[in-house]
Amino acid sequence: xxxxxxxxxxxxxxxxxxxxxxxxxxxxxxxxxxxxxxxxxxxxxxxxxxxxxxxxxxxxxxxxxxxxxxxxxxxxxxxxxxxxxxxxxxxxxxxxxxxxxxxxxxxxxxxxxxxxxxxxxxxxxxxxxxxxxxxxxxxxxxxxxxxxxxxxxxxxxxxxxxxxxxxxxxxxxxxxxxxxxxxxxxxxxxxxxxxxxxxxxxxxxxxxxxxxxxxxxxxxxxxxxxxxxxxxxxxxxxxxxxxxxxxxxxxxxxxx
Amino acid sequence: xxxxxxxxxxxxxxxxxxxxxxxxxxxxxxxxxxxxxxxxxxxxxxxxxxxxxxxxxxxxxxxxxxxxxxxxxxxxxxxxxxxxxxxxxxxxxxxxxxxxxxxxxxxxxxxxxxxxxxxxxxxxxxxxxxxxxxxxxxxxxxxxxxxxxxxxxxxxxxxxxxxxxxxxxxxxxxxxxxxxxxxxxxxxxxxxxxxxxxxxxxxxxxxxxxxxxxxxxxxxxxxxxxxxxxxxxxxxxxxxxxxxxxxxxxxxxxxxxxxxxxxxxxxxxxxxxxxxxxxxxx
Ligand code: FES
Numbered sequence: 001x002x003x004x005x006x007x008x009x010x011x012x013x014x015x016x017x018x019x020x021x022x023x024x025x026x027x028x029x030x031x032x033x034x035x036x037x038x039x040x041x042x043x044x045x046x047x048x049x050x051x052x053x054x055x056x057x058x059x060x061x062x063x064x065x066x067x068x069x070x071x072x073x074x075x076x077x078x079x080x081x082x083x084x085x086x087x088x089x090x091x092x093x094x095x096x097x098x099x100x101x102x103x104x105x106x107x108x109x110x111x112x113x114x115x116x117x118x119x120x121x122x123x124x125x126x127x128x129x130x131x132x133x134x135x136x137x138x139x140x141x142x143x144x145x146x147x148x149x150x151x152x153x154x155x156x157x158x159x160x161x162x163x164x165x166x167x168x169x170x171x172x173x174x175x176x177x178x179x180x181x182x183x184x185x186x187x188x189x190x191x192x193x194x195x196x197x198x199x200x201x202x203x204x205x206x207x208x209x210x211x212x213x214x215x216x217x218x219x220x221x222x223x224x225x226x227x228x229x230x231x232x233x234x235x236x237x238x239x240x241x242x243x244x245x246x247x248x249x250x251x252x253x254x255x256x
Numbered sequence: 257x258x259x260x261x262x263x264x265x266x267x268x269x270x271x272x273x274x275x276x277x278x279x280x281x282x283x284x285x286x287x288x289x290x291x292x293x294x295x296x297x298x299x300x301x302x303x304x305x306x307x308x309x310x311x312x313x314x315x316x317x318x319x320x321x322x323x324x325x326x327x328x329x330x331x332x333x334x335x336x337x338x339x340x341x342x343x344x345x346x347x348x349x350x351x352x353x354x355x356x357x358x359x360x361x362x363x364x365x366x367x368x369x370x371x372x373x374x375x376x377x378x379x380x381x382x383x384x385x386x387x388x389x390x391x392x393x394x395x396x397x398x399x400x401x402x403x404x405x406x407x408x409x410x411x412x413x414x415x416x417x418x419x420x421x422x423x424x425x426x427x428x429x430x431x432x433x434x435x436x437x438x439x440x441x442x443x444x445x446x447x448x449x450x451x452x453x454x455x456x457x458x459x460x461x462x463x464x465x466x467x468x469x470x471x472x473x474x475x476x477x478x479x480x481x482x483x484x485x486x487x488x489x490x491x492x493x494x495x496x497x498x499x500x501x502x503x504x505x506x507x508x509x510x511x512x513x514x515x516x517x518x519x520x521x522x523x524x525x526x527x528x529x530x531x532x533x534x535x536x537x538x
Contacts, residue, residue, distance in 0.1 A: 040511075048320075048324055090288075090513070222511075223286075223509075230317040233313075
């Protein structure tokens with residue numbers, strides 16, 4: 001983990017959603033898909049807590065975070081921060097997704113805003129020449145990842161609850177085929193989503209084996225280095241600090 | 257050099273007036289980038305209880321104006337496991353380690369203190385937190401029980417709102433120094449539940465200052481460590497001016513390790529001298 005001053009180098013607006021591109025090469029070099037960064041917002045000590053972000057893009061020069069509209073003061077400050085502004089960042093936090101050796105085909109499965117955190121992994125896996133499928137479910141089209149943000153080789157499936165993009169409903173009908181195709185699954189969503197996923201994996205592959213599916217346990221961190229115990233959650237057979245053991249876990253460990 | 261336990265045979269000598277407060281660096285094993293053990297005069301661990309505690313499920317944390325509330329439910333691995341797993345870490349640390357002993361069943365803290373003997377060469381003292389709801393008799397009893405069980409220096413952490421009421425009793429019962437202290441408890445919502453915990457963050461600082469100023473009037477002959485809401489060199493210097501011998505930080509370490517490091521460097525020249533306390537500068 002390092003602490004850096006990063007500059008806001010660009011801001012993309014997608015309706016009310018902001019994508020902030022941050023110049024932080026030192027941090028970007030250490031950052032892996034699924035790891036978190038902790039961003040200080042506001043003035044002096046207000047708001048006090050750093051905001052936790054899971055980057056939606058990583059390159060040599062820095063990374064990008066996504067700000068969906070909400071009532072949080074810290075994120076509102078970031079939405080208003082001008083281009084060129086410097087912000088204080090701690091990261092990377094914890095362990096990210098790890099592409100298993102000998103994997104040829106990975107299935108990235110995302111739900112809602114969390115699905116965006118899979119984008120760096122989708123790009124990294126695709127750049128390594130792996131077969132990548134991304135399937136996401138969202139409430140509406142506005143939440144979905146635009147196909148132009150994906151490498152051309154990626155197979156993309158979308159389901160929306162209101163039917164505004166892709167198939168209407170959730171991903172369940174698509175999963176049996178996708179799960180039979182994939183050597184490994186990388187997921188980002190809610191705990192309910194992971195329970196459904198685990199059942200579908202058991203149906204498609206008889207068991208939920210260890211080392212088959214990894215999932216992001218999305219939570220907010222206070223210190224991010226294991227001191228404060230604020231992030232301890234029931235994972236991996238005990239109450240454990242997510243900033244040290246996660247935030248990406250084997251799916252088996254998230255459900256235990 | 258400054259001795260935080262001048263009346264104790266073992267003493268507790270620190271070379272910086274800045275301490276890593278209760279659990280700021282976990283049990284001495286959780287370090288943020290840029291901070292090193294040498295930046296602190298001593299390290300106070302997170303509290304450990306006689307038996308392991310699973311602590312509170314999520315949520316544990318909520319932000320409030322000017323700070324945060326954190327309730328871990330006393331999550332810790334228990335005394336025996338902690339001692340076994342951390343003894344090598346503590347031995348390697350170049351900074352005195354103060355082990356915080358958490359309350360629980362009556363007698364738990366004395367039991368842990370009695371089992372500190374094998375750790376006496378790696379532990380420099382113990383911190384005992386006095387809770388909001390105990391009376392003078394109970395305070396005297398549990399501190400005296402720990403005093404009988406170990407010769408190590410005892411730092412009594414007092415609730416800031418009752419510091420003046422409890423201070424003399426804590427000292428008479430055997431405390432070598434006072435930590436002022438535990439900020440008042442507060443409640444705030446988090447994910448459809450209420451977190452109840454002592455105030456943390458800069459919002460706690462005025463309570464620390466008030467307790468310090470009231471204690472100054474008592475003219476106690478024991479070192480006082482200011483803890484709670486210290487976020488800048490100015491805050492720390494104010495505490496030293498008001499009679500504190502040392503200052504402990506925690507939230508600053510968690511939120512902004514670089515600022516904690518700057519404070520560690522900038523506060524060194526302000527090391528207080530205490531009457532009757534030996535200094536290596538003579
Ligand atoms: S965020 Fe502090 S221990 Fe995990």
